[in-house]
Amino acid sequence: MGLTIAVGIKWVPNQQAVRFDERTGTLIREGVTSIVNPHDLDAVELALRIRDRYGGKVVALSMSPPSAVKGLEHVIGMGVDEGVLISDRAFAGADTLATSYVISSALRRLGGFDLALFGQETIDSSTAHIPAQVAGWLGLPYLYYATEVELDGSGRKVIVKRMLEDRAEWYELDMPAVLGVAMKSQLPRPVKLSNKLRLREENPIRTWSNAELKLDQRCVGLRGSPTIVAKSTWTPEVPRRRQILEGTPEEAARKLVEALFREGVLR
Amino acid sequence: MSLAQKRKSKRVDCATVCPEWGCRQPGEHEGIWVVGEVEGGAISEPSLQMLTPARMVANKLGTFVEGVLLGGDEGALRAAASEMIKRGADRATVIAGRELSEYAPPAFAGAIAALAAERRPDVILLSATMRGREIAPYVASLLRAGITADCTQFDVDEDSGDLFMIRPPFAAIMLAYIKTPTRRPQIATARPNVFPVPPRDEARDGPVEVRPASSYVRAPPGMRLLRSEALRRDEVPLEKAEYVVAGGRGVGTKEGFAALEELARTLGGVVAGSRRAVDLGLVPHERQVGQTGKSVRPKLYIAVGISGAAQHVMGIREAGTVVAINIDRDAPIFRSADYGIVADWRDVIPALIREISARRTSPGKGT
Structure with a gap:
């Protein structure tokens, strides 16, 4: 039998490449590539280790535009067994509550899991909301x-x-349980060619749109998001x-030290 | 129409709201809650800091501030409640009992949500401590409410009485004013040290209500603490340090950070780093200063080889004196510094150590 371990990944802009327009204060999006949120790779690595030790399978889920399939391909290259791309125009513009609502609906549709692992936070928003919100929607320990x-x-509980x-x-x-995996706590394994080959031979990635999840339009995406940006x-x-x-x-050092003593900053 | 009237008369069209989430009018909600964290028997400083924005918002809206405290030790919680009142809360509710004597996130968060479902506060504020970050989003999803993390300011929308939860989005240089116009409570966190602890007023008094944990923790949390091991910490925590020497990409190497360590030792302070320094593995994440790290409020902050990205500068807004050392005269950090030295840190740091040591051994010199 073995465990079913779900792991959430987010497809995020590569921070190293992000530049701002100093005049308008907005993000320059041209030429910015995306990557799997680096903190999610800690969760992927921990999931793979648990699977390697106790048996079972790791399923990666990502709620993103279709381009995020590349992120799922990456983690399958690391050894993840299956991928689920949760993608629908109706899900776009979601805040963390609406996002976690869709992810928890997808986890339910998965038909049972033992552990759901997430990176502790994402590099693009750093809220650390999603793991606890998903646990809240599903009423699980976390x-x-x-x-x-x-x-x-007993095999029914985890020691964390x-x-x-x-x-x-x-x-x-008690399982099922939800975990936020500490940042930089694992050494994510590299992608292996033999794993990548599975992409061609086995077709391990499914796509679920709202046709599958059947969520009310008022609960998802921009419409389902309680928070709005009113102005900036x-x-x-x-x-x-x-x-x-x-x-x-x-x-310069002498001038600085003199000033700091004079002002009472140093004593 | 007064702000209080606007807030009361605001109508939400429930047909537009997710039918599974329930729908209540904003005007049915009242009061600004601050969830207090008790550590080692006393109210934590980050919790007290949240009373500063809570008081400001409550005054604007013409409503009250309520401290909410949870745990097993009723005596300690009562003392913490009275401390919150002396520092700006109008009243407090304590949920005490065996069910909360050990920390389990679903139990604590579940109890807050259950109390909120009963009392209907307009706003819930928590400090984004490690526990606060763990609890707040669970509360939000149980209440099907919006939540905004790591706010740096709060204000009130004069048109609607909605709370403005203000934070920089995605490491940006603009500030986003976020609100949740259709759902209550409005939940938000702010990192420790973003706000000051309000002054203590001995004359302040207010009611403290104690409720049994058994009424609010309805199901066992499905988890329990097995054991806990204190980590040896030789250094002062970054949040409490009076002197902080922070390095960035310009410092670049472990050897460079060793030089910063020496300066920090001379000052009696600690070393920290920018996000870049953390990404390069030169400083652990708990020593990162900035929007995605920590906010600090030392007497003196020395930024070495840090360019001064907005997300970093956000973390030193409350610092006393800021010194920047950078080889690039155009580095934005100089705009956020009181004193700047344009030079290679390799030349400046040893000179600073010499100067400080010399002054300390002959205190009369040069003054």
């Missing part, structure tokens, strides 16, 4: 900042280690003195 997962003797800033904690969770403004600047200390590095 934990953030997970670093290690083991099955207990997680790292907080000042302590490590071990929790026991320039970030007000904090007034700073902007005083450049001229001279050689030694002279």
